[in-house]
Amino acid sequence: MENSQEKSNKNLSYPDNLSSGDPHRAGMKPVSFVRQVLAVCLYPELLTDQSFPLDVRLRAQRLLEACDGGSVGSYTASSGLLHVRQSIAEFITKRDAGVPSCAKNVFISSGSQKIIVRLLASGEGEIQTGVLTPMPCPHTLPTLLDEGEVALVPYRLVEERGWAVDLDELHRAVTTARGRCQPRAIYISNPGNPTGHVQTRESIEEVIRFAAAEGLLLFVDEVYQDSMIGLDREFISYKKVLFEMGKEYAETVELVSSHSLSCACIAECGQRAGYMEIVSMDPEVMHFVDTMLCTDISTPVTGQLALDLMLNPPKPGDPSYDTYTQRALELLSDLPGISCQPAMGGIYLYPRLHLPSEFTQLAKVGNTKNDRTTLTWYCTLHFLQKVFVLCLLSHRLCVLVPPDTMEEVLTRLCSFHLRLMDGHCDPD
Incomplete structure (x- = not known):
């Protein structure tokens, strides 16, 4: 007779090509901010649509202004939009601590x-x-x-x-x-x-x-x-x-x-x-x-705009940043044994676990001397086995994932963590 764990495993779906480097095909959902900006660029009448966050509409406006005729339907230089190339150069300079690009x-x-x-x-x-x-x-x-x-x-x-x-x-x-x-x-x-x-x-x-x-x-x-x-x-x-x-x-x-x-x-x-x-x-x-590049038709404009968005994600203070950050921060901070400092920059939260001392003994079954065994057991083994969410040791939480995905992961995390702390989750 199958137990509930085996039934859950059978209900899991996996991508049919495990060697593919295509995350969306494997089930990853697109980043909301990227798709929203591209949607507005493709249909500029949405620039006045209040249902889109202000930073989305402002970013779309700037990108459209960089396109000839204010349209993504225009050709660009074969080497790409100057605005996007400048964004890339700025990204490289910042990444390399001031080495100019x-x-x-x-x-x-x-x-x-x-x-x-x-x-x-x-x-x-x-x-x-x-x-x-x-x-x-x-x-x-x-x-x-x-x-x-x-x-x-x-x-x-x-x-x-x-x-x-x-x-x-x-x-x-x-x-x-x-x-x-x-x-x-x-x-x-x-x-x-x-x-x-x-x-x-x-x-x-x-x-x-x-x-x-x-x-x-x-x-x-x-x-x-x-x-x-x-x-x-x-x-x-x-x-x-x-x-x-x-x-x-x-x-x-x-x-x-x-x-x-x-x-x-x-x-x-x-x-x-x-x-x-x-x-x-x-x-x-x-x-x-x-000369060689001039013989090519330009790269699709929406792809060029997505490059700009990749290198310049929402920043603290932007509506699209605060919405996702606050929800995750509130849930994590309310859990016993977890603390999370408010983000001061970037697009991530970095929660800290404070696990009871008895967990150390449960984790060190093999008499290992690795000081990180407890967190490794929690993050990469036990959490994955119980709720099928891979949470790697010392991994951050990105707040730009789609809201429904964020909500599901946080719900699983909260449920698992509370059961574990209450002693209802068998660690074996």
Whole structure:
């Protein structure tokens, strides 16, 4: 006879493709603010509709003013709307703690990988362009390189060291490739796709020195920079490290870095927009890039606008920020054993658990010495098993998720936590 737990498991639905990087297909609901602004941009008569928050209507108005004719139906420059490119440059400058970025070096496209492949001149035999490519790598990259008649030069990531980039392996790869192609670039995925690794500053510096010594273009895929999970690692951009290494490298190493709408926290894959920033490129090559892009029709305008929204979410004081923050803050603060400070900035709440001391004994069943075992047991195991919500240790709570999703998660959290504190939730 099935127990209630087994019946609940059978009622759960899962996406049919667990390897897909499409969060909306997997059930993630779109961010309300993004869709509301896009809706107003697509139907400007909604600018006077009081049912939309004021910050939504003001943002839509600014974005429409940036479009030719005040309409998303107009073409843009092939490199993208200047307003959005300026927003991207401002985001990069802030992200990199003041390392300057310029809109003229930012290019918006409908595919961050494809545009880079087009930059790499192809040839035949020993003059064919080669790209050092990590193994494993994004599953679409080999096909794109093949279509562009670019040779894939594999280098293995070291799994035993957390999928580390190994300097000796890079030297082996480039030496082996010479004679059958001309290595001109190295592809880096950081954070790694599909491995999930994140490079340390020391590792990034090694790769930059290697690229400088071998005369290679650095093509850095940083599309998962918003999705940091590990407790002991932070994302540092290649550009920031490059400039902090001094003029010897900052003025000589050519770098192309990319980010994408589909891989960011709002996960708008279907909008098809991303950007690349080109750093320290030879002026003649930059002219070639401009010329090449002019042969393309511009990226869909709604995707460009979504990029602006991704990089500039609601801020404290905006109606769309306060609505979601207050509801979550009130529920969390009212729970025994949980405290939550009001947000002073950003789009997250960061609650703290104060669990009874006896929980430590329940959690340390395996006599582990890990001081974080209690919270790990609560967040990643027990909470997930009981209410089917994955709550990772030291994870924040984003307040921009759709209201119904926020309400459901908070309800499950409150119910579980109260039952646990009252002793009605069997920890076994």
